[in-house]
Amino acid sequence: MKWTAALRAVKQKLATARPEQKAKRMQPNPTLRANTGAYRGRMLLAGAMSAIIFVGGAFGMLRHIHRSDAMLQVYQNGHYIGLVPNDHDIYTRMQRVAAGYNIALQAFPIHTDVSTTYPWQKVASLPTAAAAIEVNHRPLLYTTSVHDANRVLQRVKQSLTANVQQGQQKTVSFVEHVGIRAETVGVKNILEPDDAVDLLLHPAKQNQIAGRATSPSAQLLQQNTNQAKFAQKPLLSVRSQVTVTETKSCPYHVKYVNDASLAKGSEKVVAKGKMGTKKETVRQTYINGQQTAADVLSSVTLAKPVDEIVERGTNPGIEDGDWIWPTDIHTITSPFGWRFGGAEFHPGMDIGVPTGTPIHATNNGTVISAGWNSGGYGNWVEIDNGNGITTVFGHMSHVEVHSGELVSKGQLIGESGSTGDATGPHLHYEVRLNGTPVQPMNYV
Structure with a gap:
């Protein structure tokens, strides 16, 4: 020395x-x-x-x-x-x-x-031989020798690449221009290798390392006192690039086919999709162990994906599965089933409403019949809701729709009354499945 x-x-x-x-x-x-x-x-x-x-x-x-x-x-x-x-x-x-x-x-x-x-x-302050670790040709800190400075930088690289995935090829380098130069400086400015590594990785510990009051790294930290996150980051950044080969899944596409036999808004899967596979060679880039980019270098398809086929309903005249009440009043005056001790079967339910109460279609459908019915229903509306379901609205005072008309759920189809075989104003609501009356409460 x-x-x-x-x-x-x-x-x-x-x-x-x-x-x-x-x-x-x-x-x-x-x-x-x-x-x-x-x-x-x-x-x-x-x-x-x-x-x-x-x-x-x-x-x-x-x-x-x-x-x-x-x-x-x-x-x-x-x-x-x-x-x-x-x-x-x-x-x-x-x-x-x-x-x-x-x-x-x-x-x-x-x-x-x-x-x-x-x-x-x-x-x-006695001058002694040392080694400066430089960033962009400016000293960042001093350590005991050029050999130790190289060891310090190697340990920093190892620490900042610990989370990097292993692969066929791997390159590690500093993002900044980092160099080492022999120097003669005061003893107080020289860090032992362990302290140098600690300072480069954890600059927030600056005040815990003795003899650093006038070091280049101390000055660097003082210049960034307004940047709270600066002291939390390593003083050096390490870029790692690794090439890996992976087998990945390929997503399938969903193809929709319009079907007029299904209610509008409904969907039906007729062929399930199947994922494909491919082998990719990817170059992954990391900064301080965090992945920042992935560039595909090559890709080979191992199995092609199979599309999923879905039928999408377009028919607005077919029920969509959700039903509503035909009136705003839900008072049932005569339920579905046998009455009068089993002497008479009631095929629907009577809803007690005053004459002129608006009546709405309980689901999408096509009007089969609208007007006078001589079978005792008086003015009625019969709607084919699709899928074998028919809804009947009887004893109406006024009809708003005609045969063959497509109606949507909630649409006004008439007003209540007491026409036909009725003892007073009410709505007779009936649901038939493949021609047979069923419990209408399941369709409101």
Whole structure:
């Protein structure tokens, strides 16, 4: 590592060495000058290594700065270097680096809180080699090395493609222009790989990661403070494309055929439809695990669908299954069936209404007879409602329709009265199925 600022500090210390050392260096003895030069080189290397070791420990120090009270005072050859958290991993790392340069470190634990005025900034701002993860050529965050930056981006891709369907071919890339560049930045701006992954996936955790106050990602979040959803989304977007082959169902079509023998509005299925099947090769596109497109690359029909055939009624003169009352008054004065102790059979039902009450067709149909009936019904209307059903309206005072006329449900066909064999004004309503009188209450 190249610690530019640290080396300058070491050189400045050497330039202000003790007077006796400076005087010795001024003596003209060549051997002494050679020894002094060697000594100066060793001191320069030792001083540089001390700075390197201490700053190397700062990586871990920053991760523990808010959660460690027990500290270590670190010395090199009796000279105080600084404070680090009393953490085994941190101290082991420092000793391992020091041993590689034959430098002896001494550490003495102190059990007190670190003063709030301790100059952490001087340590945290020391420049060190790092790697910037960039978006559109602008740094987003810094991590420990180019190798770690590649690992961070790979883990982000894996996390944002976990829900993507597997297929024959799969390509994964960032939507943005993402790059990696070697940088030299202050230690406080460098994230460990795990923290870098966490920040890229969950930017809302920005304030939970130490040392990020002036990082590029912090600035990016500050610029989007008015966008509430921004902090909920990953800082990077991953596009995945996968090619899959699927067998799918093909829907059948419904064909309608007009049928004059069916009541208007009614339908009858005469041939059921059957689904077909096809094999499709589809390229599916996902953004952060959510499918955004599906493009069919090829399609092969395995079985053709079979159309469903439905007959649709067009005859307005045939009943549609729903019946209504012929009058607004529903008072029955004589029901259907035997009466007078079984001496007489009543083929319909009498509805008590005053003369002149409007009478309506109880369903669609065709008028068979309209006018006077000599069989005791007086003025009547007989309607063929289709499907073997006939309706009869008797004792009317006035008839509004004629034979052969198509009538619709609810249409006015006449007015009530007391014509024919009637003892008073009423409507005789009768229903016949294939010529036989049946219970009329089932047809109102």
